[in-house]
Amino acid sequence: ILSKPKYGYAKEAAYYYGKNKFYVYADSNCSGLTLGRPSWEFANQTVKEFVEIALGIRSEQYKTTSKIALIDYASVLRDLKARRYHFRL
Template sequence: MFIRKHIPLSILNRETHMVFVPWRYVNLWCCNGCGLCCREFEVVLTFKEWLNITKIYGVGVTRAGLNKLYISKRADGSCIFLYPGPNGKWLCGLQHIKPLACKLWPFKVLSKPKYGHASEALFEYLNQKFYIYVDPFCTGIRWGEPSVELVYKIIPEFIEITLGLRQNQFYSTMMVKPAFFSFKLKKWL
């Protein structure tokens, strides 16, 4: 059952039209492999990420803006590395070198309450204060009182990724069982 907790209109009415909600309104988050984030957003790359990607796939999979580097999009607007998996799920072809922006979405881990509502966004971890927001566009968000899993597993993993303490994702990506990939092997055997 999905419960939508009341979110104050002051959070939703932003001049920038960017809506970020403090983590305390989220019961649970789990990537459901819908692929919307890979179709609706531009992925900004750091120079190091750009170098890693272009070294393997070539410059043609990226594009340059005025002062930023991006992953290229297909004609339909989807990320060039997004591909269909079984059961209507979508998978990332860059999982092994996934950009930080992709690893963190839909969460924003900040050192200051950039989007307001500081007390609701505050999260203390590793003796530091962080301000955690989520983008409500994500379909993997379940609204309500924060769950134990969100507080003790999911948000800490996002913070560790932000701080560079962790590279591999477990709670911050779609769970994929080994049998999930067997459909491709059967095609080639």
């Protein structure tokens, strides 16, 4: 979640939260990532949750939680490092 476009595709990455515009990019190394048009639920609930977590408005996760049991330890560490980086505004 960024306050300015960084990886191109600014129009596609733009997400409006209130009066603020953010740019949402996915990690292409993320397992289970499906390219294409997002579902209504993902676009309106999941991305909103990511933004609220990044802004510090929300701390509990509902839509963005991962099934940790299905992920190996190395990928969990990689994901945590990526989240720390991507949530800087």
